[in-house]
Amino acid sequence: DQQVKQNSPSLSVQEGRISILNCDYTNSMFDYFLWYKKYPAEGPTFLISISSIKDKNEDGRFTVFLNKSAKHLSLHIVPSQPGDSAVYFCAASAGSWSGTYKYIFGTGTRLKVLA
């Protein structure tokens, strides 16, 4: 049972435009969400996170939106740059208040930013 789903395996966007990556989850106990970026032959790199008490978090070109009622989160990248081309994973955790690290990851979305 996939508790965290990224239904779009790939996405192509023109340079300078907005990239929107989506993620859905089923477990209402999840209270902390993260996005990671992964280049080939490297481990995932942390991008941005959001707690369930918020509905938006921004960090430079990256913004994560959380819709708890729809159990949906999205990552917006504006403007998109060719260097953003990578696989993006969303991850969710329950009980993060305890400081334990058990994250459930989605299957990833491959973003290609076209120059």
Added chain:
Amino acid sequence: KAGVTQTPRYLIKTRGQQVTLSCSPISGHRSVSWYQQTPGQGLQFLFEYFSETQRNKGNFPGRFSGRQFSNSRSEMNVSTLELGDSALYLCASSPNTIRGNSYEQYFGPGTRLTVT
């Protein structure tokens, strides 16, 4: 500060053998987590160690085990290897401190295990 290191980077084993993978976390990090990445399955959580104790465990069979040493270095062992164990095994470390609302994990480059 050096990042998370994993050894070996690549490994080929045959069915039935066992394998041990190693992970050295970032200096000062006490939490180490292991993940398995396979095509179409994303990253699946194996287990997390903190101060030499397994604190969390994913849904993997008992053939998968791990341990953490007093210097926070961690090893993962897979016994009686199966073809389906072929995957990229990723290790992530964390300082286990709260900065703002962030629980960042820092990943190593992974060990690519191929079982033939």
